[in-house]
Amino acid sequence: MCTTCGCGHQEMSHEEMHRLGIAHGHGKTVDIAVEQDILSENNRIAGQNRNIWNTTGCWAINLVSSPGSGKTTLLESTIKRLGGRDFHKIAVIEGDQHTDNDAGRIRNLGIPAIQINTHNGCHLDARMVSSAFDELAVKDTLLFIENVGNLVCPAMFDLGENLRVVLLSVTEGDDKPLKYPYMFAGADICIINKIDLLPYVDSDVARLKDNALKINPQLCFFEISATRGMGMDEWCEYLLACFERKEEK
Secondary structure, eight states: OOTTTOTTOOOOOHHHHHHHTOOOOSSSOOOOOOOSOTTHHHHHHHHHHHHHHHHHTOEEEEEEOSTTSOHHHHHHHHHHHHHTTTOOOEEEEEEESSOSHHHHHHHTTTOOEEEEEOTTOOSOOHHHHHHHHHHHOOOSOEEEEEOOSOSSGGGGOOOOOSEEEEEEEGGGOTTHHHHSHHHHHTOSEEEEEOGGGGGGSSOOHHHHHHHHHHHOTTOEEEEOOTTTOTTHHHHHHHHHHHHHHHHHO
16 A cells, blocks of 8 residues: 555555544445645645745656666666766666666766655655755756656655656557646656657557547647657757756746
């Protein structure tokens, strides 16, 4: 069970409900009105994150996708290209249930990276990210937050990011936006990855974009292959422009 959002919650026994003081019926149905916003505390901390990043000159990108879409490979390719342009103001917060494999891949490129292990949690939340950012202790930085691979729960949690980027590989099918509408509705950018595999899969980029735009007409798209380098220059130019606009404010 996710410890924060409660997904996968199993039905409690009658005795457990009594122990926890949870209202319930005895052989009958009871309607309970839930008034409190369970995300209010997360949203409060997300707002603090935004303020801190603004005062420290950072620009934060929340990178979300299903497992295996290529988030870490995209980060590696992005870092190498930006480094080749003498841009070194990069830091990464990595989210995974277990291991520090992805953070290790980023550190091998000479980039500061903090690993967050959520264990039975299916997403990062604003408090986790705040603690990791404190540990990084960076300023004037392009901050990448690689979320846990999941297209459901991360859509609910604002991390204070300046930009939410959903990554989708062509191997996943072009109906993914319709299956997971909340993630695409809350995204600013949709990166379509692994386009070098298009000749070998039954996927149509035009149809994928059309499905995504049905959910979010404001989405901006980048078509890339993080392994082959296709489309990466356009993506990096966009990031640099975002960071430069931030510095002009």
